[in-house]
Amino acid sequence: MSDSSFRNPRGKGKKRNDWQDHETVNFKKDRVESDLEQLAHECRELTVDYLSRESFSATLCEVVGEALDIFSSRCSGYHFDPEPACRKGCYYCCCEQVDVTQAEAAYIGFKLLSSYTESEIKDIMKEVDRTTVEVGNGRTAAVAKTPCVFLKNNICGIYEARPLACRGRNSFDEIDCKLNFKGDGYYDSIQSHQIPMDIAESIQEGLLRGTKNLGLEAGLLDLRTAVKIMLHIGVAECVDAWLQGDFFFGKSRSL
Numbered sequence: 001m002s003d004s005s006f007r008n009p010r011g012k013g014k015k016r017n018d019w020q021d022h023e024t025v026n027f028k029k030d031r032v033e034s035d036l037e038q039l040a041h042e043c044r045e046l047t048v049d050y051l052s053r054e055s056f057s058a059t060l061c062e063v064v065g066e067a068l069d070i071f072s073s074r075c076s077g078y079h080f081d082p083e084p085a086c087r088k089g090c091y092y093c094c095c096e097q098v099d100v101t102q103a104e105a106a107y108i109g110f111k112l113l114s115s116y117t118e119s120e121i122k123d124i125m126k127e128v129d130r131t132t133v134e135v136g137n138g139r140t141a142a143v144a145k146t147p148c149v150f151l152k153n154n155i156c157g158i159y160e161a162r163p164l165a166c167r168g169r170n171s172f173d174e175i176d177c178k179l180n181f182k183g184d185g186y187y188d189s190i191q192s193h194q195i196p197m198d199i200a201e202s203i204q205e206g207l208l209r210g211t212k213n214l215g216l217e218a219g220l221l222d223l224r225t226a227v228k229i230m231l232h233i234g235v236a237e238c239v240d241a242w243l244q245g246d247f248f249f250g251k252s253r254s255l
Contacts, residue, residue: 032195036202039074043067043206047103048213055214055243057110057236063210064107067203071167074199084170084193085177091154092177093169095145098223100163101207102216102242102249105226109235111161112227121231124149128228145181149224163223168200217247 050063112121131146150157171177172191180190212218226249230238242248
């Protein structure tokens with residue numbers, strides 16, 4: 001995978017703005033954007049503060065754990081109407097590509113080692129290999145509409161450690177998600193609340209800014225590809241190399 005495969009953390013397309021029908025639209029939009037920028041700044045400061053003192057895997061996991069707690073705390077301050085239709089067992093968005101930061105990938109890698117048996121990890125490795133394809137220059141991509149490798153019986157196997165992108169996604173209607181999944185549409189066409197997605201993206205942005213400020217590789221990665229690299233080379237080896245300043249996840253490599 002090369003540096004060119006990193007994507008804009010702001011995603012694509014238009015989604016519903018929760019403030020779009022109010023007369024104070026411009027004021028509220030500016031206020032929300034200011035709050036989101038402040039959130040990104042706070043997460044950058046958190047990342048730099050922790051990792052400038054101790055660049056160890058355990059410290060990195062603390063940073064991501066706090067970032068995930070910040071997401072939950074910020075979202076709890078909002079009342080969403082209508083309530084998101086997302087529920088346990090609904091898996092349609094779990095078949096979309098998910099972008100993660102290097103810090104999130106490392107966090108998930110260590111959670112994988114602590115939560116799965118050796119046999120289960122081997123099965124995940126086989127599934128990752130089976131559902132990724134070469135797209136040139138050593139880069140890989142997920143086969144379209146392929147269930148996440150952590151999805152089992154339509155339930156997320158790493159729910160407590162799931163990426164920020166997964167936490168931000170939501171929908172008003174499960175039927176829309178089903179139709180979108182069966183058709184050729186995009187997630188952007190589904191009615192959803194904007195704020196959780198913006199909060200998730202701002203926290204990701206903060207993690208990226210913080211790691212970049214420390215001279216570490218910073219860019220969004222496809223989760224499946226990141227997992228493939230870590231499982232084939234070793235989670236600890238990957239994370240240690242990255243924390244030491246190696247442009248690791250973005251190297252062109254054939255696995």
